Amino acid sequence: MVIGGKGGGNTKTGLIYEGKVELATFLDNQVGYFVDDGRVFYRGELIARLFKKHKLYKYLEENGVDWKRHLSKKLLPDDCIYVIINNTVFIIEVKHQQVAGSVDEKLQTCDFKKKQYIKLFSELNYKVEFFYILDDWFKQEQYKDVRDYIISVGCRYYYNYIPLQELGLPVPEEKQ
16 A cells, blocks of 8 residues: 655655655646635536645635534644545655654544545545555654554555545656
8 A cells, every 4th residue: 555655757656755745846846737815627527626724624614614513623734735627635754753753643543634635525425535644764664564554544644745636636747
């Protein structure tokens, strides 16, 4: 289930996270894509909406959803994209680590968070997927059980990269 990679052909088909790159910036720089105020267009057609942190709750409010009816505390996603064509919200959490610490345990919360997001989007009837973008630190053998757990509860992870096709987005054409 895990797909990863760096450089080369992957830059065309996916987002490489280096701690500084956001989904909006990446998409806006791809052939055929245009991002304007969180709205993602491909070849002139609105295909997705992007939300970070508190902007997600503004979107929910605009769509008549009172988050307090579903959650006792706000969840603030690193990145969130609603892909219109497949009616799916993708929650993307980016985790970087250089030494053992609290991020280790945060990886074990994906099942709870995904279930919370499912409740949050239930009124809109959106499907919810939960992804981690992990740096190479998490390739260590000591994280095998956690990686297995993430997959076992229906969440996914990728290393430094996420393929656009996993989000249901068009793969951009090569620049001429």
